[in-house]
Amino acid sequence: MTLAAPASPPDPRTRRRRAAAAGFLALFAASQALLWWAYWGNGAKRLIGDENTYQAWALSILDGGAWIQSSIWPPLQPLLLASLYSLAGPHVLVVQLFQTALFVACGGLLRDLWRHLGGSVAAANTAAALFLLNPATAAYAHWLWPEVPHLFLLLAALCLLVRATQPVRALLAGACVGLAMLAKSLLSAFWPFLLLAFVQRGRPRFAGRAALAFVLALAAVTAPALWHGWRETGRPMIADSSVYNLWVGLTDRWRSDYVQDMGGATLPAFLASGATPQERNAIYLDKVRALVAERGPFRILADQWGRQYFRLFSAKTSLVSQLPGPACAGYLSVYRTPAWLAGALMLANAAFHAVILAAAAFGIACWRRRPDRLALLAALFLAYQLALFLLIHVKARFLLPMLPFLCGLAGSFLAMLGSRIHGAVGESALATTAPRLALGAVLAALLLFLAFGGPVLDHPCAG
Numbered sequence: 432m433t434l435a436a437p438a439s440p441p442d443p444r445t446r447r448r449r450a451a452a453a454g455f456l457a458l459f460a461a462s463q464a465l466l467w468w469a470y471w472g473n474g475a476k477r478l479i480g481d482e483n484t485y486q487a488w489a490l491s492i493l494d495g496g497a498w499i500q501s502s503i504w505p506p507l508q509p510l511l512l513a514s515l516y517s518l519a520g521p522h523v524l525v526v527q528l529f530q531t532a533l534f535v536a537c538g539g540l541l542r543d544l545w546r547h548l549g550g551s552v553a554a555a556n557t558a559a560a561l562f563l564l565n566p567a568t569a570a571y572a573h574w575l576w577p578e579v580p581h582l583f584l585l586l587a588a589l590c591l592l593v594r595a596t597q598p599v600r601a602l603l604a605g606a607c608v609g610l611a612m613l614a615k616s617l618l619s620a621f622w623p624f625l626l627l628a629f630v631q632r633g634r635p636r637f638a639g640r641a642a643l644a645f646v647l648a649l650a651a652v653t654a655p656a657l658w659h660g661w662r663e664t665g666r667p668m669i670a671d672s673s674v675y676n677l678w679v680g681l682t683d684r685w686r687s688d689y690v691q692d693m694g695g696a697t698l699p700a701f702l703a704s705g706a707t708p709q710e711r712n713a714i715y716l717d718k719v720r721a722l723v724a725e726r727g728p729f730r731i732l733a734d735q736w737g738r739q740y741f742r743l744f745s746a747k748t749s750l751v752s753q754l755p756g757p758a759c760a761g762y763l764s765v766y767r768t769p770a771w772l773a774g775a776l777m778l779a780n781a782a783f784h785a786v787i788l789a790a791a792a793f794g795i796a797c798w799r800r801r802p803d804r805l806a807l808l809a810a811l812f813l814a815y816q817l818a819l820f821l822l823i824h825v826k827a828r829f830l831l832p833m834l835p836f837l838c839g840l841a842g843s844f845l846a847m848l849g850s851r852i853h854g855a856v857g858e859s860a861l862a863t864t865a866p867r868l869a870l871g872a873v874l875a876a877l878l879l880f881l882a883f884g885g886p887v888l889d890h891p892c893a894g
Contacts, residue, residue, distance in 0.1 A: 451556075455560050455564070458564050459563060459564060462564055462566050462569060462779070463531075463569065465566065465772065465775065465776060466566055466569055466570055466573065466776075467573075468772065469754075469766050469768045469772055469773075469776060470527075470573050470766070472767075472768070472772075473767040473768065473769070474767050475523070476573075476753065476765050476766050476767070477765040478575065478765075479753065479763060479765055480694075480695060481504065481575075481576060482574060482575040482576060484501075484504060485504070485508050485509050485512060485575045485576070485577075486512065486575055488500055488501070488504075488509035488512075489509040489510075489512035489513040489516060489521075490513075490516070490521060492509060492510065492513040493513050493516055493517060493521070498510060499656065499659050501670065502660075502663070502664065502668070502670055502671060502708045503670055503671075503672045503675070503698075503702075504670055504672075505577075505612070505613050505614055505615060505616060505656075505669050505670040506613060506656060506669075506670075507577060507580065507610060507613035507614040508575070508576070508577035508580065508614060511526075511577075511580060512526055512575065515529055523575070526575060527572060527573045530571075530572040530573070530579045530580065531572040531573075533572070533579050533580060533583040534563075534568075534569060534571065534572040534579050534583075535563065536583055537562070537579070537582055537583050537586055537835070538559040538560075538562050538563040539559070540583070540586035540587060540589075540590050541555075541558055541559050541562055541586060541835045541838065541839065542555040542556065542558065542559040543555075543590050544586060544589055544590050544593070544805075544835070544839070545558050545559075545839040545842065545843075547590075547593045547805055548800075548805055548806055548809065548839065548860075549800040549806075549860045550839060550842065550843050550846075550860060551843075551846055551860070553842075553846035553849065553850070554839070554842045554843040554845075554846040554847075554860070555839075555842065556842070556846075557841075557842035557843075557845050557846050557849075558835070558838040558839040558841065558842030558843075559838075559842075560842075561783065561786070561787055561838040561841055561842060561845075562834065562835060562838045564783065565779075565780075565783040565784075565787070566750060566776055566779050566780055566783070567748040567749070567750045567751070567780045567783065567784065568783075568831070568834060570749070570750040571749070571828070571831065574749075576828065577614040577615055578615075578828060578831050580614050581611050581614040581615045581617070581832070582831055582832060582835070584607045584608070584610050584611035584614065585607075585608075585611050585618070585832060586835060587604075587607045588604045588607035588608045588611065588625075589805070589808070589809075591603050591604035591607065592604045592625060592628040592805075592808075593628070593805050595628050595629060595638070595641050595645065596629075596631070596638050596641055597641065598640050598641050598643075598644040599644075600641075601629070601638075601641035601642065601644040601645040601648075602644040602645065602647070602648045603648070604625075604628075604645055604648075605644065605645035605646060605647065605648030605649040605650075605652070606648045606649070606651075606652050608622055608625065608645075608649050609648065609649040609650070609651070609652025609653045610652055612649075612653055612669060613652070613653065613656060613669060616669070616670055616671070616672065616673075617816075617832060619669070620815075621811075621812065621815050622649065624808065624811050624812075624815075625645070625808065626642055626645070626646075627804055627807060627808055627811075628804055628805070628808060629641055629642040629645070630804055653669060656669045657669060664707060664708050664709065665709070666709075668708075671708055671712070673712075673823070674711070674712040674715045674716055674719070675697070675698070675701045675711075675715060675824075676823040676824040677715075677719060677822060677823050677824075678697065678701075678715045678718060678719055679693050679694050679697050679823075679824035680735075680739070680822050680823040680824040680825065681719060681722055681731065681735070681822070682697075682722070683738060683742070683824060683825075684738075685738075685742075685761070685885075685889055685891060686738050686741035686742055686745070686884075686885030686886070686888060686889050687741070687742060687745045687747045687752075687760075687761055687827070687885045687886060687889070687891075688742065688745065688747060688749070688752045688761055688826050688827050689752050689761035689762070689763055690759070690760065690761040690889070690891045692761075693824070694824055694826075701715060732821075735821050735822060736821070739820055739821055739822075739825050740817075740820070740821075740881050741881050741884065741885040741888075742825040742826065742827065742885070743820050743825050743827070743829060743830055743881075744788065744830065744878060744881040744882050745827045745881070745882060745885055746780065746781055746784045746785070746882040746883050747761065747827065747885070747886065748780055748784065748827045748828075749826070749827055749828045750776065750780055751776075751777055751780055752827070753765045753766050754766050754768060754773045754776065754777065755767075755768060755770075755773050756773075757892055759891055759892040760886065760891050760892050761891065781883075784882055785879060785882065785883075786841065786845075787834070787837055787838055787841045788837065788841075788875070788878040788879060788882055789841075789875040789878065789879060790840070790841035790842075790844045790845050790875075791837040791838070791840040791841040791844070791878075792871050792872075792874035792875035792877075792878050793844045793868070793871035793872075793874075793875060794839075794840030794841055794842075794843045794844040794861065794871075795840055795871070795874060796867045796868070796870040796871035796874055797844065797847075797861040797862055797863055797867045797868070797871060798840070798843075798860060798861060799860065799861060799862040800860040809836055812832075812836075813833060813836060816829075816832065816833060843860055843861055844861065844871075847861050847863065
């Protein structure tokens with residue numbers, strides 16, 4: 432009789448991977464448990480702002496109302512809510528479960544995307560872990576804003592575009608972009624840049640058939656909303672809040688959300704200012720021109736530089752803003768959480784926010800991989816958002832479309848540090864020369880100042 436040789440113990444790298452996977456699952460379960468408890472444990476969180484609009488719109492659709500009811504908000508989110516409610520009843524819980532599944536899928540899409548951008552397996556895994564474990568990010572799945580469906584569609588489109596030489600994948604990518612535009616207006620001015628994904632190194636230089644499939648799918652998905660906009664307003668539009676957001680962005684005073692919130696205070700007056708979107712936009716464009724003439728363009732830009740990016744990168748995230756706290760500092764207190772749970776969530780929020788921003792800063796400074804079409808698109812997308820948010824109304828949740836890329840950069844840097852500690856081969860996409868590290872330190876200090884410095888500069892509760 433032959434005895435089988437005893438199985439050899441796993442090598443140290445395998446043991447580390449198993450321990451990391453187990454640690455991730457434990458932390459993810461703990462993070463999810465705390466967030467679900469925070470929302471439901473002491474009575475459901477109260478809906479705020481646009482959540483109420485989407486909820487009322489969805490219930491109206493169920494009662495036979497129009498599928499488009501506003502020129503300010505795109506229609507996808509209320510349509511999604513109405514669809515889910517029609518299947519399981521008008522319960523927020525069913526939306527939360529569906530969006531949690533989308534949120535987890537976003538982590539998988541981020542991992543796939545970062546591998547295509549040149550990150551190692553460890554970097555892609557770390558990026559996905561940072562994204563999924565951050566309570567401020569995970570909490571978006573519990574709210575009725577369209578942030579999670581929009582991000583899922585955006586990441587799905589990008590993952591398809593990296594493989595978009597085939598018309599079928601390009602068709603699916605175009606459909607995802609079209610749906611994303613029906614969820615939020617962010618891509619309305621950016622989507623033509625996505626055609627860069629069809630530029631090839633070989634022959635032909637441009638994948639024309641795939642690009643055509645992309646554009647046709649995007650057009651087909653958005654056509655009903657554009658036709659509705661044409662019939663109602665005289666121009667093809669899905670939703671247009673640009674002038675309203677420009678006016679609010681120029682008149683905001685504070686460096687963090689919900690401190691004497693201008694958005695909610697200004698919207699009723701904006702909607703009452705004219706019978707049509709064109710009338711409202713014309714009136715408020717005149718107000719913008721008068722403001723610029725009064726204060727001068729250089730002072731306007733100086734004020735924007737001194738406020739907007741504090742709001743965008745603020746560590747007082749949408750989760751923190753809804754926890755119990757002083758109203759003068761922008762705390763809405765719509766979560767009914769005990770002090771220990773609110774404190775735990777705030778601490779985890781601050782830790783993840785700081786680590787992601789600081790490590791991403793070093794990732795940017797140390798990145799050395801030659802940019803390809805996907806890296807170029809990612810850079811253009813980040814630059815587009817930074818330019819846009821210099822002027823228009825900004826909330827902390829508007830950082831979410833940038834977070835997967837920030838998590839990717841952070842993941843690459845942290846994976847490189849981990850490989851150095853364990854004596855393995857470092858992250859090939861990064862170069863850690865002294866000048867790059869010095870630049871990373873400066874950029875990290877700047878981002879951390881933007882994240883935590885707003886309330887210190889503002890003193891919102893002082894008098």
